[in-house]
Amino acid sequence: MIVHRGCAIPDGLAYDVEGDLWVEFEGDIARMGLTDVAQTRMGKMVSIRFKKVGKRVLAGKSIATVESAKWVGPIHSPFDGEVIETNDAAFADDILIANRDPYVAGWISLVRPDDPETAPVGLLTDDAAVAAYKIRIDELKMSCIRCAD
Amino acid sequence: MTIRLLDFGQVESLRSLAIFHGVGYAMRQNTPDTITITRPLDPFVSIGHHQDAKSEVDLAFCDEAGVPVYRREIGGGAVYLDEGQTFWHTIFHQSRVPSKLMNVYTKFLAGPVLALNRMGIPAVHRPVNDIQVEGRKIGGTGAATVGESMIVAGSLMFDFNYELMVRVLNVPSEKFRDKMYSTMREYLTTINRQLGDDAPTRDQGVRVLLECFSETLEDELVVDEPRPDELVAIEQQEERIATPEWLHLDGLPPSGTITKIAEGVDVREGVHKAPGGLVRASVAVRDGVIDGIVLSGDFFMEPAEELARLQDSLVGIAYDDDSVLGVVKAHMATVDAPGLDATDITTAVMAEPQAMA
Numbered sequence: 001m002i003v004h005r006g007c008a009i010p011d012g013l014a015y016d017v018e019g020d021l022w023v024e025f026e027g028d029i030a031r032m033g034l035t036d037v038a039q040t041r042m043g044k045m046v047s048i049r050f051k052k053v054g055k056r057v058l059a060g061k062s063i064a065t066v067e068s069a070k071w072v073g074p075i076h077s078p079f080d081g082e083v084i085e086t087n088d089a090a091f092a093d094d095i096l097i098a099n100r101d102p103y104v105a106g107w108i109s110l111v112r113p114d115d116p117e118t119a120p121v122g123l124l125t126d127d128a129a130v131a132a133y134k135i136r137i138d139e140l141k142m143s144c145i146r147c148a149d
Numbered sequence: 150m151t152i153r154l155l156d157f158g159q160v161e162s163l164r165s166l167a168i169f170h171g172v173g174y175a176m177r178q179n180t181p182d183t184i185t186i187t188r189p190l191d192p193f194v195s196i197g198h199h200q201d202a203k204s205e206v207d208l209a210f211c212d213e214a215g216v217p218v219y220r221r222e223i224g225g226g227a228v229y230l231d232e233g234q235t236f237w238h239t240i241f242h243q244s245r246v247p248s249k250l251m252n253v254y255t256k257f258l259a260g261p262v263l264a265l266n267r268m269g270i271p272a273v274h275r276p277v278n279d280i281q282v283e284g285r286k287i288g289g290t291g292a293a294t295v296g297e298s299m300i301v302a303g304s305l306m307f308d309f310n311y312e313l314m315v316r317v318l319n320v321p322s323e324k325f326r327d328k329m330y331s332t333m334r335e336y337l338t339t340i341n342r343q344l345g346d347d348a349p350t351r352d353q354g355v356r357v358l359l360e361c362f363s364e365t366l367e368d369e370l371v372v373d374e375p376r377p378d379e380l381v382a383i384e385q386q387e388e389r390i391a392t393p394e395w396l397h398l399d400g401l402p403p404s405g406t407i408t409k410i411a412e413g414v415d416v417r418e419g420v421h422k423a424p425g426g427l428v429r430a431s432v433a434v435r436d437g438v439i440d441g442i443v444l445s446g447d448f449f450m451e452p453a454e455e456l457a458r459l460q461d462s463l464v465g466i467a468y469d470d471d472s473v474l475g476v477v478k479a480h481m482a483t484v485d486a487p488g489l490d491a492t493d494i495t496t497a498v499m500a501e502p503q504a505m506a
Contacts, residue, residue, distance in 0.1 A: 046199075
């Protein structure tokens with residue numbers, strides 16, 4: 001795990017750096033969530049609405065919309081697919097779950113890509129992801145903070 | 150690149166919402182940054198992006214009164230709006246706004262604050278996104294990512310109908326409605342309240358606002374007309390916003406809600422099911438301290454006047470579990486309330502808003 005200016009960039013994940021999204025491929029399923037940078041920029045979440053299980057999602061379209069105290073915006077899927085599970089129960093239990101633990105407990109949705117072969121195209125991994133995210137964090141001139149438990 | 154000004158003047162309420170959504174969705178990297186101005190012809194209720202319409206708004210009343218209810222793609226709470234407000238929206242490509250939300254608000258609220266100052270109102274920007282006059286809020290603001298655009302929304306609030314604002318909301322009791330009304334009167338002000346006979350006309354106010362946007366954004370505003378693709382997008386948004394499906398999207402459960410009156414002042418509603426009955430708590434919190442509270446529900450407490458005494462005792466207490474529990478415990482020791490203990494009341498008082506189920 002790399003931590004740059006307080007922002008965690010865990011190993012083993014694929015990243016849509018501009019979209020501040022992480023993706024973990026588990027067989028033909030992709031688990032998605034907000035990065036540390038995303039949860040910090042957004043601030044404390046106050047609400048989330050998930051695209052429902054069974055719905056189709058297109059690349060660049062939202063798998064969920066999130067609302068913080070001062071902003072509303074979408075979380076975009078990087079590829080076409082179908083929503084097969086959402087983490088709604090965890091958010092119902094603790095709306096700050098992604099602010100506390102964005103990479104594990106605070107995941108957003110499981111999506112089955114239409115084409116598992118091409119789904120990772122455009123996402124960055126390993127050193128390339130770290131390098132790109134470091135540049136982004138430096139450009140944003142930000143440091144990450146998490147909600148305390 | 151200059152900033153484009155689209156002044157739509159007075160339009161139907163649905164159109165006023167569709168315009169900023171449509172212009173936002175039509176924005177591309179090469180689209181000029183745009184400011185829109187609208188003023189609604191008819192009153193309406195606008196609910197926040199993630200609110201549950203039937204929980205937040207008295208839909209039956211609105212229906213009877215002919216007041217439409219629409220969901221917006223900007224956060225926050227339900228609000229009653231009418232021609233007393235002139236809406237402005239800065240719709241900039243997200244690549245051309247500051248990366249930090251705080252700085253987005255600093256950039257785009259500078260114009261409205263300066264405009265109020267020029268009118269003679271000592272308004273200040275209180276971060277993150279409040280515009281205040283001596284501790285009172287004057288108009289609401291919000292931000293959202295819509296398509297490729299970042300929209301910051303606000304209004305020149307010439308007038309505000311406090312009575313209808315509290316009437317259109319679903320509230321747990323009439324006492325709570327009264328409390329909310331008095332809190333809003335105290336913490337929300339308007340241009341006309343501040344300036345009386347010296348208040349500018351709507352047109353004068355808009356002119357000042359646009360001058361101030363130009364000055365603070367250090368760019369010329371160029372009056373323009375909406376492009377054909379924007380008009381199509383506006384029509385599409387008009388259709389979507391008018392649908393019952395969009396209005397009745399799932400929202401927050403009624404177990405805990407917060408109505409933000411001004412930066413530092415919230416009115417919170419908590420509900421807790423205790424063995425002895427449902428406990429509702431409506432709490433005004435100012436800078437972390439309970440400013441007012443109404444407890445209600447279908448529980449039983451004897452002697453009955455102790456409930457009012459408990460409410461009085463909670464005013465001025467820090468809004469945290471330990472402080473509230475301490476006061477409630479002391480009172481509960483002197484009353485008879487079957488199936489209800491200090492923890493039940495504290496849970497209702499301290500209820501946090503929750504995500505949708």
